[in-house]
Amino acid sequence: MGMRRGTNLPRMGDFNQSVILEAIRQSGTGLSRTELVEATRLSAQTVTNITRRLLADGLIAEAGRTINGPGKPRVTLRMIAESRYSVGVHLDPAVMTFVLLDLTGAVVRRITTRTPVADPRRIVDAMAATIGSLIDASGVDRNLIAGVGVAAPGPLDAERGTVIDPPKLPGWHRVPLRAVLAEATGFEVTLEKDTTAAAVGELWTRHGPPDDSFVLIYLGTGIGAALARDGEVVRGSSRNLGEVGHIIVDPDGPACMCGYRGCVEVVCTPQAIVEQAEAAGVFPDDREVNDPEAVDTRFTQLCERAASGDVAAQRVLRQAAAHLAVLVAALTNMLDVDRVVLGGPFWSRLAPVYLQELPARLERLSATRAVHTLPVDGSVVGDDVGAVGAACVVLDSVLSPRTSDLLLET
Amino acid sequence: MGMRRGTNLPRMGDFNQSVILEAIRQSGTGLSRTELVEATRLSAQTVTNITRRLLADGLIAEAGRTINGPGKPRVTLRMIAESRYSVGVHLDPAVMTFVLLDLTGAVVRRITTRTPVADPRRIVDAMAATIGSLIDASGVDRNLIAGVGVAAPGPLDAERGTVIDPPKLPGWHRVPLRAVLAEATGFEVTLEKDTTAAAVGELWTRHGPPDDSFVLIYLGTGIGAALARDGEVVRGSSRNLGEVGHIIVDPDGPACMCGYRGCVEVVCTPQAIVEQAEAAGVFPDDREVNDPEAVDTRFTQLCERAASGDVAAQRVLRQAAAHLAVLVAALTNMLDVDRVVLGGPFWSRLAPVYLQELPARLERLSATRAVHTLPVDGSVVGDDVGAVGAACVVLDSVLSPRTSDLLLET
Structure with a gap:
């Protein structure tokens, strides 16, 4: 018989850290500690402790002081866009799109190439080579790249990291894309359905209400859907x-x-x-x-x-x-x-x-x-939503609060 | 711009209390504190504190000791079934079903009546009268009844507590069922779609895995569906x-x-x-x-x-x-x-x-x-799933852990 798990202090701390980081990111221009208390409903002490840790980790910086009447000036905390990056790839039967995003979700660099015909091995090789060129051309330190996200047409075997039967890619059958691409690039690779990646990209880019719930209709070679509920995909x-x-x-x-x-x-x-x-x-x-x-x-x-x-x-x-x-x-x-x-x-x-x-x-x-x-x-992300979304999936796993993360591991 | 909310200690405490209470309920025969630690992954100290509070509130009792080799005997904690009750009503075009459940979700008493034709006022009067008879005949103290749940065909206006256009009940249009029935009975009334109530009943009754995810197809006068994801409706x-x-x-x-x-x-x-x-x-x-x-x-x-x-x-x-x-x-x-x-x-x-x-x-x-x-x-609840589910909705709001409850109020 299964039981629900409880939660504890370390879980709570991680969750609240993600909440604060996301609030700072979404603000764009940065927030003061007082504004963070208002936005997150956390205590001033909690906000102070967590922001101290984020400053030490180099993810945020103090970006200026605002004097607002008498009393201590407010220090604005802003995300350091150049502190982390991620790569997003969209595998489409006709075109492959590659993007490099910084920690704020902004596109730093973008490449598209024609998808090589048929042989999966050639496609993966081309993918790895293009990821290399993308990073080299950007001048970004490889050590700052959190990982590679790949958006592919579903259904996927998420456990094995394989694309099952991509339409219009007849040579593919259960290609272990995640493992092969991780080996070829040296990065951690996350495989996601193109539709789901698009919904993550939408959540990252449009700063909707925290309980944003939408169905996304993905118009690609095939038609798919994705779902966001209460701000989470x-x-x-x-x-x-x-x-x-x-x-x-x-x-x-x-x-x-x-x-x-x-x-x-x-x-x-x-x-x-x-x-x-x-x-x-x-x-x-x-x-x-x-x-x-x-x-x-x-x-x-x-x-x-x-x-x-x-x-x-x-x-x-x-x-x-x-x-x-x-x-x-x-x-x-x-x-x-x-x-x-x-x-x-x-x-x-x-x-x-x-x-x-x-x-x-x-x-x-x-x-x-x-x-x-x-x-x-229409999505705010544009036609690159698959690639941008896949890169956001990687940033998301680094940054975003998920209530399920509050529960203790079994 | 909206922000995600954080969590804090009191929220965490309430959530963990619900997790423990649900674990004890699902066990049927009761659990020791050691077993609760294993099941919920909470610390021994947390389990001790929370069970002390539940004992004081009269929701659980010490139900015997098990001696298991040397060392202190284990005390089994069991839910007190008679500590709280709820009433469930299923409004169907042909038949109204009424059930009284105890805190374990067991049906204590059940009545069905023919749904009076057409006039909504007569239906609500009949409903209130039958709820009264159900409680009287059971001999249960009204003060122990946590509330009345009503399952009705959707769509509903949940904010106003109204059934919008129930099929085959042509006299109904935006009847404020929740308010009228609360007034007539003196109980707090929760209005829920029959399909959703059925899914709550299923989750309460079948002790599936904690991340149980299912779609429920409800075969009534109309056909509807409900969804449970990760053990929550x-x-x-x-x-x-x-x-x-x-x-x-x-x-x-x-x-x-x-x-x-x-x-x-x-x-x-x-x-x-x-x-x-x-x-x-x-x-x-x-x-x-x-x-x-x-x-x-x-x-x-x-x-x-x-x-x-x-x-x-x-x-x-x-x-x-x-x-x-x-x-x-x-x-x-x-x-x-x-x-x-x-x-x-x-x-x-x-x-x-x-x-x-x-x-x-x-x-x-x-x-x-x-x-x-x-x-x-097939659902484990049987044909009364609407009424039983509606009563479970009330017990659920008293007992069950919901991860969303962890988040601070805006």
């Missing part, structure tokens, strides 16, 4: 939360290899939308494309045509938004979150039409419309 | 998590008033299944029923016929299981939980066919089948 039992590709959104849609019809996977993905546009005669030739790069190019053309007033292109995108609304409503009605975030590499191209179509459709389908509305926003 | 931002009635499970299904086709609501509910059985000629007459009581009766007949070998009846139920599998897979693929629990007032009748059909279908549709299997079980 929820990963699920096997870290595979968010596999929504076979939720049915169009009863009149095409057959899916799962045996059903009208799944997200065959209706809302870029490839499916490009096919719908081909069928609607949006493109001058009647060629049909399906390799990731060609789909990406046609997808851009489709969105450009819609923007320049092409009625057929607009109709295709509006219809895609209507189908995506069915998915989003299924998720928000099940999950009861505060808001919806859209992101991923295809998001910025879809944003003009989707932001116009989704909110009203979602409102109509919401089971809780009598109780609250559901704001719909 | 997840309620959602507006406490309305689990509205899954319009997830599409059958692209060939009938039209739904939401504008789509083949939603859970028109395919998997008892009324929908009875209609499918009527269309398949399972019943001798071609009458079509739709009031809750008649549907309930026909539903029982359908399940009995299937059990006694009627092929048409079996086919209808197997088909319903296949459609439910699509819902369950949508939820488990999104939520990534450890297991699936089925419950609610219609569950026990469906169990024989559903337990045979669901696991294999779910396995086939699972996005994580390469990583882990998904056990499917």
Whole structure:
């Protein structure tokens, strides 16, 4: 029989240290000890003790004094951005994106390369080499790099650190990406679903309320979802939360290899939308494309045509938004979150039409419309959200408070 | 800008007290202080201090000594079942169920009554009167009753304590159930979705692992879901998590008033299944029923016929299981939980066919089948799970540790 674990003083200390560090980071311009007491509700003594430790560790610095009437001037404590770094990699079938972030989450350097075709070994070699170039070009001391985060399409085997069956990467099957890349680079490697990484990036970058709860819809080669609840990302039992590709959104849609019809996977993905546009005669030739790069190019053309007033292109995108609304409503009605975030590499191209179509459709389908509305926003991170998110996952494991960390180990 | 809150000693003390009380309750036969140290990982001094307080409050008692080799005998600490009680009410369109639970979660007394038709005022009056009879007949001191929990069909307005639009209770619209019932009974009233109450009841009754994570599918007049993560029920931002009635499970299904086709609501509910059985000629007459009581009766007949070998009846139920599998897979693929629990007032009748059909279908549709299997079980609480769960919600707020309670108030 299992028992809940309790908590104790050292656990409490670590947690409160993370809370303070996160408060300082989120403030941007820094906070005084008095402001930290107000923000965290911790005692002045606790704040003094913890900030002394953070100063000694070189993670924060005293950044100036503010005189505010009589009494002692307030000393502003600011995060030292250059005290730690992390690398984020986004493995996508067409493009690999690499970013180097400092401790504040700012992008110091960025590289993208074409994903080598097929052979996993070549992909991992290219990844390791590019990580090396990224760090060298930045001039950052390797010893200050906390680790490498890799965002990959799910599902993953988190325990073994393997990507199971990445779509459009047919050569991959249970490649032990985490171990191989750790060996090749000498860094600790964290493997995360691209969707989950995007949600971590969103939490890191948008300084929302501390109990921020959202579902993130990730628009990549596939469509996935992620969940944040009370300011923390929820990963699920096997870290595979968010596999929504076979939720049915169009009863009149095409057959899916799962045996059903009208799944997200065959209706809302870029490839499916490009096919719908081909069928609607949006493109001058009647060629049909399906390799990731060609789909990406046609997808851009489709969105450009819609923007320049092409009625057929607009109709295709509006219809895609209507189908995506069915998915989003299924998720928000099940999950009861505060808001919806859209992101991923295809998001910025879809944003003009989707932001116009989704909110009203979602409102109509919401089971809780009598109780609250559901704001719909684009991610603040942009198209690099996978790579930035993966780097944030590494910083997050260094910095962010998680209530579960309060519990004693079994 | 929002900040995460920290934690402090009093918060830690309350949390650890709940952890100890829950460990003693779950043990059933009681635990010694040494066993509590092992189970909770708390220090011996902390366990001694907290158990002293619980003994003084009359919630636990010393229940015997075990001599185990040389040294001091171990004193077993047991929960005093008669120290606190709670009342649970399940409001269903056809039947209202009332239970009185003791502090261990055992049902002391139970009453069911027919739900009066239409007028909400009469329903609340009948509810208050029956709660009175339930307590009187039990002989329990009213002062020992911690409160009344009411399980009702969602969505709810949790802030105002109102049921918004209960299906099949057409007279109801935003009835302030919590306030009216509190006034009529003199007890504190907690309003909870029936699905969420069922999940609380499941967690209370089945002593699973401390990080138990499951999705519960509630089979009532409507179909709903609930979620437990790491041993705690997840309620959602507006406490309305689990509205899954319009997830599409059958692209060939009938039209739904939401504008789509083949939603859970028109395919998997008892009324929908009875209609499918009527269309398949399972019943001798071609009458079509739709009031809750008649549907309930026909539903029982359908399940009995299937059990006694009627092929048409079996086919209808197997088909319903296949459609439910699509819902369950949508939820488990999104939520990534450890297991699936089925419950609610219609569950026990469906169990024989559903337990045979669901696991294999779910396995086939699972996005994580390469990583882990998904056990499917019936709730351990039985058909009264709504009422028992609602009473457990009240006990839960008295007893159970919640990591979020560790955080300082804003």
